[in-house]
Each structure stands twice: as C-alpha cells, then as structure tokens.
Amino acid sequence: MIAAKGYGTKHSFTDLKPYAFEREEAGPHEVEIEVLFCGVCHSDIHQVKNEWSNTVYPCVPGHEVVGRVTRVGAHVGKHAVGDIVGVGCMIESCRHCAPCQTGEENYCEGPNSWLATYNGPMVPAEKAPDGKNSYGRDNTFGGYSDVLVVNEDFVLKIPAGLKPEVAAPILCAGVTTYSPLKHWGVKPGDEVGIVGFGGLGHMAAKLAKAMGATVTVFTKTADKLKEAARLGVNGVLEDDKEALKPLKSSFDFILSTIPEKHDINPFIELLKRDATMCVVGALEPLKPVNNQEVAFHRKHVAGSLIGSLSDTQEVLDFCAQHGIGPDIEIIPIQDINKAFKKVEDSEARFRYVIEMASLKDETDFHQF
Amino acid sequence: MIAAKGYGTKHSFTDLKPYAFEREEAGPHEVEIEVLFCGVCHSDIHQVKNEWSNTVYPCVPGHEVVGRVTRVGAHVGKHAVGDIVGVGCMIESCRHCAPCQTGEENYCEGPNSWLATYNGPMVPAEKAPDGKNSYGRDNTFGGYSDVLVVNEDFVLKIPAGLKPEVAAPILCAGVTTYSPLKHWGVKPGDEVGIVGFGGLGHMAAKLAKAMGATVTVFTKTADKLKEAARLGVNGVLEDDKEALKPLKSSFDFILSTIPEKHDINPFIELLKRDATMCVVGALEPLKPVNNQEVAFHRKHVAGSLIGSLSDTQEVLDFCAQHGIGPDIEIIPIQDINKAFKKVEDSEARFRYVIEMASLKDETDFHQF
Known part of the structure; x- marks a missing residue:
C-alpha cells in the first residue's frame, strides 16, 4: 500500500x-x-x-x-x-x-x-x-x-x-462536449447553439468554433454576454423571447450543458428540421417536452455521456493543435x-x- | 360551385x-x-x-x-x-x-x-x-x-x-407509421417495438413485420395480446414490469402510437445504445423524460409527422405487394x-x- x-x-x-x-x-x-x-x-x-x-x-x-x-x-x-x-x-x-x-x-x-x-x-x-x-x-x-x-x-x-x-x-468538460459535437457531425458553416455557459458550455463554444461552426451561446447571466463576445461567439439571454424569435428553425445542432433539470422546449424550437438537441448536463428527468414541435419537424432530443x-x-490533441483550452x-x-x-x-x-x-x-x- | x-x-x-x-x-x-x-x-x-x-x-x-x-x-x-x-x-x-x-x-x-x-x-x-x-x-x-x-x-x-x-x-395510419419505420432504417432482423395497438399501432406492427423485423407490441389491453398473436407478433402488457425486464436494451427502434400524453421512460429503457424512440401519436407535452437513461446510452427521442x-x-404499393392492410x-x-x-x-x-x-x-x- x-x-x-x-x-x-x-x-x-x-x-x-x-x-x-x-x-x-x-x-x-x-x-x-x-x-x-x-x-x-x-x-x-x-x-x-x-x-x-x-x-x-x-x-x-x-x-x-x-x-x-x-x-x-x-x-x-x-x-x-x-x-x-x-x-x-x-x-x-x-x-x-x-x-x-x-x-x-x-x-x-x-x-x-x-x-x-x-x-x-x-x-x-x-x-x-x-x-x-x-x-x-x-x-x-x-x-x-x-x-x-x-x-x-x-x-x-x-x-x-x-x-x-x-x-x-x-x-x-472538454471530452463531454467534444464527443457529441463530433458524433452529430458538426462541420464548418453549421449553426451550433450551446445552452449554459459555464465549465462545459464555454469549452463547447470554443470547440464548436474551432470546428468551423458559427456558435451562439444561451445564458441566463447578462454579464456572460461580454464573455461570449470575448470568445468571438454570439451570446443571447435565454429568457429574451424577442431575441429567440428570429432564431427559430435555424440551428443544425444544439448542446445543452446546464447541470440540472431545465426546460428545453424553447431551444427545440430553434432547431432546423431533422436536427438534434443533445443534453449532456442534466442527468435527471427534464421538464416535459412538447412532442408537437418535435414531430412537426422530425426533430431529435438525445443525450451523450462524457466520451x-x-x-x-x-x-486533447485537437485543443493543442487549435491553441484552445478552458x-x-x-x-x-x-x-x-x-x-x-x-x-x-x-x-x-x-x-x-x-x-x-x-x-x-x-x-x-x-x-x- | x-x-x-x-x-x-x-x-x-x-x-x-x-x-x-x-x-x-x-x-x-x-x-x-x-x-x-x-x-x-x-x-x-x-x-x-x-x-x-x-x-x-x-x-x-x-x-x-x-x-x-x-x-x-x-x-x-x-x-x-x-x-x-x-x-x-x-x-x-x-x-x-x-x-x-x-x-x-x-x-x-x-x-x-x-x-x-x-x-x-x-x-x-x-x-x-x-x-x-x-x-x-x-x-x-x-x-x-x-x-x-x-x-x-x-x-x-x-x-x-x-x-x-x-x-x-x-x-x-399507414403512412404515419411507414414513414418513420423507413426514415430510421428498419431492416430485416431488427427488433422493433410498437407502443399502443390501435389504428396506428396495428398498421405499424404489420408494416414492420413485412419489412422483416421481429415485432413486439406493447398494450394496456389484455385481450389485444390475442390480436398480437393472430398477427404473428409478440405482445406484452406495458404495465407488466416483469415482462419488460428481460427486454431492456434490446430494441433497435420503438414507435409510440399512443394518441395522448403518456410516459415513454419505460420504453426508452428497452432501446439499444444509439437507438431511437419515435413518438407519432401524441402531439402535446409528454411526461418528463429522464435524461440519465438517454445520456447513459446515447439514445434518441424523436417525432415524425405523417409522411x-x-x-x-x-x-400503398408496399401494402399491395405484401398483401397487408388494416x-x-x-x-x-x-x-x-x-x-x-x-x-x-x-x-x-x-x-x-x-x-x-x-x-x-x-x-x-x-x-x-
């Protein structure tokens, strides 16, 4: 011993x-x-x-x-x-x-x-x-x-x-966000949404950006909008209904990193047809999902566990190569x-x- | 006029x-x-x-x-x-x-x-x-x-x-179930679950069977088990926890045809890793989904609208060719x-x- x-x-x-x-x-x-x-x-x-x-x-x-x-x-x-x-x-x-x-x-x-x-x-x-x-x-x-x-x-x-x-x-935090970004095929030019802008969320934003995507982070915290600008990604207050409206049906992939039960319905509305929202943060029952929006555009809600x-x-190699990190x-x-x-x-x-x-x-x- | x-x-x-x-x-x-x-x-x-x-x-x-x-x-x-x-x-x-x-x-x-x-x-x-x-x-x-x-x-x-x-x-009823079975690539040898055994459900069971899948229908109605046997598919009472246990992680695709709010968690557990459960019946908020099960096996919950x-x-042609119908x-x-x-x-x-x-x-x- x-x-x-x-x-x-x-x-x-x-x-x-x-x-x-x-x-x-x-x-x-x-x-x-x-x-x-x-x-x-x-x-x-x-x-x-x-x-x-x-x-x-x-x-x-x-x-x-x-x-x-x-x-x-x-x-x-x-x-x-x-x-x-x-x-x-x-x-x-x-x-x-x-x-x-x-x-x-x-x-x-x-x-x-x-x-x-x-x-x-x-x-x-x-x-x-x-x-x-x-x-x-x-x-x-x-x-x-x-x-x-x-x-x-x-x-x-x-x-x-x-x-x-x-x-x-x-x-x-890196691999938990990298793995789903890779699995669901995020590629240059994609519109990627990141819900929650903490440890996982800020890594997800940096990784998706390095993959060539246009990244929008959704946060509840007003002062994090400056952090988003500093990272060169879009920032939106998730409670700002007016700001969400023009984003409807515009995302190729959305990753939720919020580490607790939350309402994903407003983000499902932002997905394009056939696109996926993946929830990695909350390992518990989510708030009820309205299947009308999911079915009407054949959307997916998925999960992913670390990597x-x-x-x-x-x-690790990707971060070294792209000069990014937390x-x-x-x-x-x-x-x-x-x-x-x-x-x-x-x-x-x-x-x-x-x-x-x-x-x-x-x-x-x-x-x- | x-x-x-x-x-x-x-x-x-x-x-x-x-x-x-x-x-x-x-x-x-x-x-x-x-x-x-x-x-x-x-x-x-x-x-x-x-x-x-x-x-x-x-x-x-x-x-x-x-x-x-x-x-x-x-x-x-x-x-x-x-x-x-x-x-x-x-x-x-x-x-x-x-x-x-x-x-x-x-x-x-x-x-x-x-x-x-x-x-x-x-x-x-x-x-x-x-x-x-x-x-x-x-x-x-x-x-x-x-x-x-x-x-x-x-x-x-x-x-x-x-x-x-x-x-x-x-x-x-036919196309609403055929379209997702086709979209998610049901093929011979697949294990396919059908939740709800009414108008949509019985068409889904016949179509999936004609596609070569092994089909299990989940119903709340005991006398429908005989109907399942008559159609040559497996039938399970969805509230029978002992019957569900050995089916855990064994389905390639599950289609829910129940036309109202219901709990899909027991069926998500039956999906294999990376597999999809598609809800076509209920166009409303479902009961809360536990993301732990979804994330731990990278599962998907999706929807689909008619076809x-x-x-x-x-x-129509498939039914004529296979001699099936409602x-x-x-x-x-x-x-x-x-x-x-x-x-x-x-x-x-x-x-x-x-x-x-x-x-x-x-x-x-x-x-x-």
Missing part, C-alpha cells in the same frame, strides 16, 4: 476536509501518478452532496486529473516515468462488451459498466444483474489527492503544447469549499483547477 | 350531424372525386372536439379518403375519370420551401405550412409570419362527405391489389358518433371505415 493524502468527506452534509488514506501499489499494468492539477467539475458537487442518490462514502472527488508518472508496473509500455499524463472520468471498463470492443468504453455494458475514477463502478454490485462487483472495489478515490494509480490503458497523453493545468478540464478514451485523446482559475485545495459554492452560484469564470502542491501545506489529516 | 353533403359540426361540444354545403368546382389542375370510403382517425376526434385548440368550425373531418374520379380539370395528366384514387392528410403545400422541393411536403416550411384536407392551413393567417393565408382558404372540408376536389398532385393512386375500403386507413406524398404512394370494420356514416366513442374507449378492432354510400339514406341536412 502507498500513503495518499487528499480532500474528501464521509457525509453528504459536510464540507470537504483533508484526509490521509491508502491506495494499492501499481500492479504490472498500472502507472503511479503524482497529481499536479485537478479540475473542479459540477458533477463533483452533485456527487459529494449525493444529489444523484448514488454516492459511496467516503468520497474523494476529482476526475480531471493531470500529473507526472512517478512509477510504472513491469508490463507498462505506453507511459514512462516523468511523462505528463491525464486521467478522466474512467479508470477501467469490462473490455468485453460490444461498446468496449469498439472503443466506446464510456457506454460499457458490462455487468458493472465502467469503473469511475471516484465513487466506484457505475453499476454497483447491488444493482448489477448478477449482484456482483467484477472490479473488486466498491469505491474509488479521485484526483483531489496527491497520488493516483491507474491502468495504463486509461491514462491519456498530455500533448506538449498544452499546459498541464489547462489540460485538466479537457479530460471531462471514449479515443475521444479524450482526440480532444479559461481557468487556479486555486489551492484549501479553497475548494468556497469554489464549490461559486460554481453552484454560476460565479466561476469558467473552471477552477486545484494546484495539488497546495496539499503540502496541510498538516492535520483526518482518517476515514 | 358544386353541391356537397357530409357529416360535420359547428361546435366542439356537439355530435356530428348531416350538413349540406358547397365546394368549388375542379380547376384546371384539380380532380373531382366521388368519395367511396373514409377511415376514422383518432385525430378526427381530437380535431372535432378542439382538443388541439386549433379547430376551425364548421368542421367536416376525414383524411383517409378513397374514391372514384368523376371529373378532371383541363390540365390534369395524372388521373382519369373512373380511376380509384386516394387523398390523405394534405391537399396542397407551398411547393417552394426546401422540404417541398425535396419531396417532404409534410414538413412544408411555407408561411402557412401545408393545407390540410380538413381544418385549413396548418399555420393559419393569425399565426403566419406575414399574417396572411397564401392558400386563400381559412377552412377546408374533409372526407366525411360525398365529394372532394383536390389538386392532382396530392391525389394518390390506389393499386389494383388493394380494396378501396382497405386502402383508406393506409392514407394516414410525404411519395411515402404515401410507397406504402383490419377494418365498415360502418354507415349514421354510426359515426358511436364509432368515435369506441375509438376513445380503445374498443375499435382496429379501424372504422365509413362507407359513404350510406349518406344517400340521409334526407334531412343542416346548413352551416
């Missing part, structure tokens, strides 16, 4: 606090990573607070992890000590189901689906068809910590052109609870990234 | 009654049709009762019309006197928009969209961008009458192999109000078709 330190919680109702715990040493196919930076994702908050009713405690969140390889197992061939690497939302999958065989591990249909970087398998033993946990671990601890041990196949390469702290949010390993490597604010881990509050209040511009070196200032660690 | 007789109503709250009225004579590009049979569609009931809040009164419903050509305008080239022909939901479209130019008139994006066989333009003047009605008619009278006058381009040919009374429901003229001709019960028009009640109570097996010769027994006609 190796000693690990991080920020976590044992309950849904308490702040994150420093904890000391242990991790398994790297096996023959695993790499040990010194965590340098970890992005703060809205889903970390959902998970810590058990807002999806599936949190396994203790919870050490963090799935936008960039670090330096410090040790490799005997059979590791893809990464070497000293490499700057990334770990996203997954650290293992069943590897046998059809999606795994075709490189779509994020849709793993194994009995426990994929193993999340924190919170354990996506389908825990209690919900698995055979009542078992094929990963042998009910919980996993994420990147709000100083060290991570991950199978080499689930470790991404951070391109030289990307700063490690900028690369971190690409591992979730595959190959999508993740692609978006707008980040680096924080010490001691500020994490304040940062959570600001994310919830839509005050982040746009992604907090924890500098994990700050953990070294901590002297008093709790035990799980 | 020519004298016409039919069944209609001036209010949402009264039964259909016999009316005498006038129609324009056939213009140079129009054909006059003696109506032989007209199917009874659930949407006739919605429209008569103003359940979509858009009914133009007086209302003479009927858009599954089969008849004999009795007169043709000077420039008509497609049809001749004596031909057995059909008229579905549309009798005109703008002919200039992109969907009209590519043969998808049912998605006409002209200022008034398409002109419905009854109830006038889909977008009335009051709702049109320019406040006008390009068709020059605020209302149209449908096939619950003895004569119809329609532009030749919107008149379909009834293949010799199809009885006129059997062909009638194909003009709406194009070419889809309509195709499904299960019908022929009624005299005097039974129409009873038939409406039975359709609402899910007691029809499966489609009522009015024999319009029965109108000749009527002696006392009201005036609009």
